[in-house]
Amino acid sequence: MRRGLQPVMEGRRILSATANRADLRFPFPERFAVRLAGRTIISMGRRAKYLMADLDDGEVLVMHLGMTGRFLIEQSGAIQAPGEFAQTIHRLPLHDHVVFEMEGGARITYNDVRRFGFMDLIPRTAIATHPLTKDIGIEPLGNELTPERLAAFFSGKAAPLKAALLDQRQIAGLGNIYVCEALFRAGLSPRRAAGSIIRKDGAPTARARKLTDEIRLVLQEAIEAGGSTLRDFAHADGSLGYFQHRFKVYDREGDPCPNPSCAGVVERIVQSGRSTFFCATCQR
DNA sequence: AAGCGAACCTGGCTGC
């Protein structure tokens, strides 16, 4: 999403911003639209699942998509750079909550059916201490994620691997889909205690190394493929992500295990209220 | 302290 927004936002001035309601998951900050109008976006970044537009007045526009949030970019009234599947877009104007008119002619609309997303303005200097962002864990694609770091997180943990990987305070940015996919690829049961893939002396096992690798690989492949995009959840450029076609286990309950050397079947269980998809035969 | 379930909100799908 950041990659899609960058060309139309970075280095551009926000001509106007409009909020069509008072809140999403949280109320919009005070004088939200007024504070954004006329500001230039110095850079369009991302940290964990937060989009961060760095503004020229020292504030950062922090945006989270929640579960159903999406952006639509239109240029002169037309959808810009429609992807192969652009015709499948069915935007619901009812849920268009925020509109940015950008210098350069792009109109960027934030649409969010369930309103679990939010936007906030936070001083750049306060990002490190702000309640929303202070406890964010390491980036899974950066240099920080190593088997040793994973071991430090998981050592002694009784919580299942599934829950440990979803904990944004440790590794930030893995959601339900990618946790399921990474565990399948690593051949690890989502029910296994996180601490069980760490040696007693705190050193990573081969399992922990494999999991570290597969976390990176699945995310890299997903970004390359254009993201996950389920159902009506579209990309910044309006096209739908391709990676959904590549899920091995997510939402594939009842399918034969995609591992060719395995005769198992993909199961669905519920862990801490979330669906987990996995093969109990080859994920141990 | 850790871990779990409920809550937030809306809409789509399934089954009766």
Add this chain to the structure above:
DNA sequence: TGCAGCCAGGTTCGCT
């Protein structure tokens, strides 16, 4: 056709 019930990508809160 109508309607109840269940499910959904994320995160936080409060209760064991």
